[in-house]
Amino acid sequence: MPNSRPNVLWISTHDINPHLGCYAGSWPGAEQARTPRLDALAADGLRFDRAFSAAPVCGPSRSAIITGCFPPAIGTMHMRTRATPPPEVKLLPEYFRAAGYWTGNTAFTDFQLDVPDPVYDELGDHAHWRLRDDPEQPFFMAFHSLITHESQLYLSDEEFAAKTPDARRVEQVEVPPYHPDTEVYRKSWRRYLELISQLDHWAGGLLDQLDDDGIADNTIVVFWSDHGLGMPRGKRWATELGFREPLIMRWPAKIRAGSTYAEPVALMDLAPTMLALCGLEVPEHLHGEVIVDNAGQPGRVSPYVVGARDRIGEAEDTSRTVRDRHFRYTRHLHPDRSSMAHTEYPDNLWTWKELRRLFAQEARQQLAFGVAPSILTELQRSIVAAGKRAPEELYDVEADPHEELNLAGRPEYADVQQRLSDALDDWLDQVGDLGGRPEAELLAEWRPDGRRPCTETPEVEVRAGLVAVTCPTAGSIAGWSTRPPAASERDWQLYTDPFIPSGPIWIKSWRIGFEPSAEVRFTAP
Numbered sequence: 184m185p186n187s188r189p190n191v192l193w194i195s196t197h198d199i200n201p202h203l204g205c206y207a208g209s210w211p212g213a214e215q216a217r218t219p220r221l222d223a224l225a226a227d228g229l230r231f232d233r234a235f236s237a238a239p240v241c242g243p244s245r246s247a248i249i250t251g252c253f254p255p256a257i258g259t260m261h262m263r264t265r266a267t268p269p270p271e272v273k274l275l276p277e278y279f280r281a282a283g284y285w286t287g288n289t290a291f292t293d294f295q296l297d298v299p300d301p302v303y304d305e306l307g308d309h310a311h312w313r314l315r316d317d318p319e320q321p322f323f324m325a326f327h328s329l330i331t332h333e334s335q336l337y338l339s340d341e342e343f344a345a346k347t348p349d350a351r352r353v354e355q356v357e358v359p360p361y362h363p364d365t366e367v368y369r370k371s372w373r374r375y376l377e378l379i380s381q382l383d384h385w386a387g388g389l390l391d392q393l394d395d396d397g398i399a400d401n402t403i404v405v406f407w408s409d410h411g412l413g414m415p416r417g418k419r420w421a422t423e424l425g426f427r428e429p430l431i432m433r434w435p436a437k438i439r440a441g442s443t444y445a446e447p448v449a450l451m452d453l454a455p456t457m458l459a460l461c462g463l464e465v466p467e468h469l470h471g472e473v474i475v476d477n478a479g480q481p482g483r484v485s486p487y488v489v490g491a492r493d494r495i496g497e498a499e500d501t502s503r504t505v506r507d508r509h510f511r512y513t514r515h516l517h518p519d520r521s522s523m524a525h526t527e528y529p530d531n532l533w534t535w536k537e538l539r540r541l542f543a544q545e546a547r548q549q550l551a552f553g554v555a556p557s558i559l560t561e562l563q564r565s566i567v568a569a570g571k572r573a574p575e576e577l578y579d580v581e582a583d584p585h586e587e588l589n590l591a592g593r594p595e596y597a598d599v600q601q602r603l604s605d606a607l608d609d610w611l612d613q614v615g616d617l618g619g620r621p622e623a624e625l626l627a628e629w630r631p632d633g634r635r636p637c638t639e640t641p642e643v644e645v646r647a648g649l650v651a652v653t654c655p656t657a658g659s660i661a662g663w664s665t666r667p668p669a670a671s672e673r674d675w676q677l678y679t680d681p682f683i684p685s686g687p688i689w690i691k692s693w694r695i696g697f698e699p700s701a702e703v704r705f706t707a708p
Contacts, residue, residue, distance in 0.1 A: 188284075188461060188462065189321065189401050189402060189403050189434065189436065189460065189461055190312070190321050190322050190323075190324070190398060190401060190402040190403065191279070191284075191321075191323045191324070191402070191403045191405070191457055192312070192322075192324050192326070192389070192402050192403070192404045193324070193325040193405050193407070194326050194386050194404065194405070194406045194407075195326070195327050195328070195407050195408065195409065196327070196328045196329075196330060196331045196408045196409075197241060197328070197329060197332040197333070197408065197409055197413075198241075198333045198408065198409070198410065198411070198412055198413040198417075199331050199375075199379060199382075199412055199428075200411050200412055200417070200424060200427050200428065200429070201213055201232075201234075201428065201429040202215070202375070202376065202379055202412075202429075203216050203221050203222065203225075203379070203429050204218045204219070204222045205221065205222040205225040205226070205230060205431075206230075206232070206429065209445075210427070210584075211585065212357060212359060215353070215356060215357065216376055216379055217376075217380050218379060218380065219387075220383045220384070220386055220387030220390065221383050221386055221387075224386075224390065224404065224406060224431050225431045226440065227433050227435070227440045227441075228404070228431060228432055228433025228434065228435075228438050228440060228442065229431070229433070229438050229439075229442040229444065229479075230431055230442070230443045230444070231432070231443075231444050231448050231481070232443055233427075233445060233447045233506075233508070234407070234427070234428045234429070234430035234447075234448050234449070234450060235427060235428060235447060235450065235488045235490060235506055236409060236410045236411075236425075236426050236428055236449075236450050236490065237449060237451050237489075237490055237491065238254055238260065238493075239411055239417070239419055239420055239421060239422070239425030239426055240262050240418060240419055240492075240495050241262075241293055241409045241410065242259070242262050242263060242264075242293050242294070243259055243260050243261070243262060243295060243491070243493070244409045244410050244450065245293050245294050245295075245409055246259035246294045246295040246296060247259075247449075247450065247451040247471075248275075248407075248409075248450050248454065249274050249275050249294045249296075249454070250268070250273070250274060250275070250294075250454065251452075251453075251454030251455050251466075251469035252272055252468070252469060252470050252471075253451065253491070253614050254295070254493075255493065255611075255616045255617050255618040256470065256614040256615040256616065256617070257272050257617075258617050258625060259294075259295035259296060260491055260494075260617065260618050261493050261494040261495075261622055262493070262494060262495040263496065265296070265297065266296060266625075266696060267628075267629035267630075267635075267695065267697070268296065268695055269468075270657040270658025270694070271466070271468045271658065272296075272468070272658070272695065273466075274294070274296070274298065274299075274302050274695075275323075275454045275458075276288070276303055277299075277301075277302045277660065278458060278463055278466075279323040279457075279461070279463070280301070280302065280303070280304065280323075281677060282461075282463050283320070283321070284320070284322060284323050284461075285304050285312070285315040285317075285320050285321070285322040285323070285324075286304050286305075286322070286323045286324075287304060287305040287306070287310035287312060287314070287322065287323070287324045287325070288303050288305075288306050288310055288325045289307070289310050289326050289327055290306065290307050290308050291325075291327035291329075296695050296696070297693075297695050299662070299693035299699075300662055300673075300675040300693065300699075301661075301662030301675040301676060301677035301678070301693070302677070310324070311324070313392075321461075323457075326389055328382055330378055330381050330385060331375075331382050331408070333413020333418060333529075333532065334413075335378055336371055336374050336375060336378070336414075336532075337532050343374060346381070347377050347378060347380070349380075349381055349384040350377040350378070350381040350384070351377070351380045352377060353373040353376045354373075356369055356372040357372075358372055360560065360563075360587065361415075361416050361424070361562055361563060361566065361585055361587075362414065362415070362416075362534075362563065363537070363538070363541055363559060365537060367533055367537040368414075368534065368537065371414060371534050375412060375414075386406065390404070400435045400436055401436055402434070403432065403434040403457070403460060403461075404431075404432070404433045404434070405430075405431070405432050405453065405457075406429065406430070406431040406432075407428060407430050407431075407453070408428050408429055409428075409450075410425060410426065410428070411424045411426065411427060411428075413532075414534045415523060415534055415535060415538050416522075419492070419495050419498075419526070419529065420492070421490065421491075421502035421504050421513050421515070421522075422513075422586060423506075423511055423578070423584070423586055424586075425490075425492070426490045426506070428450060430448065430450065434460070434479065437479035438475065438479040439479060442479075442481065444474075444481035445508070446482075446486070446508055447483070447487070447488040447506050448474045448481075448483055449471060449472075449489075451471040452471040452472050452473070453471065454469060454471055455469045455471045455472060455473050456473050456474050456475055459475075459476075459477070460475060470614050486508065487505050487506065487603075487606045487607075487610065488505070488506045489503070489504070489505050489607060489610045489611075490503075490504045490505075490506070491503055491504070491616075491618060493618050494622065496526040496527060496528060497525070497526060497527065498524040498525065499520075499524075500520055500522070500524065501515075501516040501618050502514065502515045502516065503516075503607055503611065503616075503618075505603050505606055505607040507603065507606075508581075509579055509580065509581045510577060510579055510580065510599055510603060511577070511578050511586070512575070512576070512577050512591075512603035512604060512607065513575070513577075514574065514604070514607065515572050515574055516619075518570075518572040518573060518574045519569065519572075520569060520572075521567060521569040521570075521571075522565075522567075522572060523535070523538070523539075523566055523567040538563070538567050539567060541558050542559065542567045542568065544558055545557075545558045545559055545564070562585075562587050573589055573591060573592075575591040575600070575604075576589050576591055577589065577590040577591040577596060577599065577603070634698075635696065635697055635698050636696075636697045636698070637697060637698040637699075637700065638654065638656045638659050638692045638693055638697045638698065638699055638700040639654055639655045639656045639659070639692065639700060640654075640703060641653065641654045641661050641690050641691065641692045641700060641703055642654065643690055643703055643705050645707075645708070648683065649682060649683060650681060650682055650683065650684055650688075650705065650707065651681040652678045652681075654692040654700070656692065656694045656697065656700075658694050658695065659693060659694040659697075659700075660677065660678070660692065660693055660694075661677075661678040661690060661692045661693075662675040662676055662678055662691055663675070663676050663684070663688045663689065663691075664689050664691075665684075665685075665687070665688055665689075667689060667704075668689065675691070678690070686706070686707075687704060687706045688705050688706075689702045689704055690702065690703045690704075690705055691703070
């Protein structure tokens with residue numbers, strides 16, 4: 184009997200805003216992109232015009248997507264950490280595998296969290312839904328592309344040409360006002376759009392494979408990126424450019440072709456939405472909302488989407504922000520610090536170097552010659568200068584998409600500012616915010632003696648002829664393998680219910696943030 188449960192296919196990328204042709208008119212500069220395959224995906228499905236990441240950098244953002252939880256609430260807010268979240272927190276694919284889905288991921292697991300072995304059937308560059316043994320088994324498959332990652336902007340000309348063989352070349356580009364119109368930035372923006380064109384070609388290939396396999400009609404396809412573009416004021420910044428994302432969803436069996444939704448949604452909403460659409464229970468602890476109902480209609484209960492910026496590399500900073508249909512309100516806990524504080528990796532990228540060079544040139548202009556700085560605009564200068572940030576920012580993003588005019592403190596916007604400030608406080612009070620605590624204090628709690636705790640050894644017993652597995656460690660999961668520890672490769676099955684093994688098995692437990700348990704060998708009597 185053919186499977187009636189939908190498949191789920193995630194197609195994700197890095198470091199882009201809604202610079203896709205289908206977003207022309209709703210995102211400035213989108214009309215410069217050439218993305219026929221993703222435009223067609225949107226035309227066949229649902230385009231979210233105001234979708235936002237939970238953080239403006241990959242690890243924290245992806246942790247929110249894969250858990251459905253707000254990073255500062257579960258400890259995943261600092262870039263490049265390994266958090267120990269509350270015991271109820273799980274990775275989305277685990278729910279799917281427990282429900283009988285085949286799960287796969289093309290290697291990329293930058294979730295700020297450990298990935299227990301039984302979460303995925305296949306994890307690695309080779310992973311593909313075609314590897315499942317039963318073609319009727321529903322799947323949850325995530326493909327992650329590095330095509331548009333910021334690192335690709337800064338390749339040599341030869342390397343860039345080799346990485347973008349199918350891209351449509353861009354001859355001229357309009358540099359937005361927050362960046363200086365220099366050859367460095369013109370080249371970077373041309374490359375950015377060409378990388379998106381190459382991404383479009385890659386995504387189209389995956390969509391063709393769905394068609395070839397005859398499963399497109401019963402597959403929920405979701406396209407998303409993790410945060411904004413990899414240039415100053417985008418990635419790593421608590422700005423509209425840092426948080427605003429493309430989000431497209433297609434499911435021919437349910438979602439009406441050509442649908443759009445203009446209210447704000449969060450990428451964090453993807454986890455509960457996927458579960459709900461596939462008929463699985465949505466856990467109460469998730470902070471995201473279901474944004475498409477079983478009839479294929481988009482909608483969201485809350486009018487607000489909240490985001491956070493915390494430590495990124497060695498740059499210590501803390502900002503909290505909230506977005507409604509028209510406005511973005513942002514609160515900086517350290518307004519005296521430059522929003523472009525030294526961070527070793529991006530400071531070696533040429534767009535960062537160019538902005539710092541021009542800022543230094545202005546300083547010499549002013550100090551050596553006693554003239555007013557004139558190389559950068561005030562908007563461009565504010566990106567790099569220390570002490571240029573107001574403690575609070577408020578922008579009417581619909582009228583001012585580049586966030587050039589801060590309305591915070593203006594009497595005529597006092598009610599809007601207070602409303603959004605209260606909404607932000609209410610959200611943080613409701614879900615929690617560990618960002619105000621020293622990171623060392625959190626690490627001491629997670630690793631009391633400087634080491635991660637160990638998951639307790641699973642307990643195995645036979646009940647009515649079936650093997651039952653339990654583990655005393657709260658929040659742990661168990662898995663079993665038919666291959667012994669000495670095997671070069673081991674496939675771990677997720678334990679869900681008592682079962683009858685066909686031979687000797689090895690059983691193990693995992694708890695996110697803990698060391699895995701010792702293994703137990705079991706042979707049925």
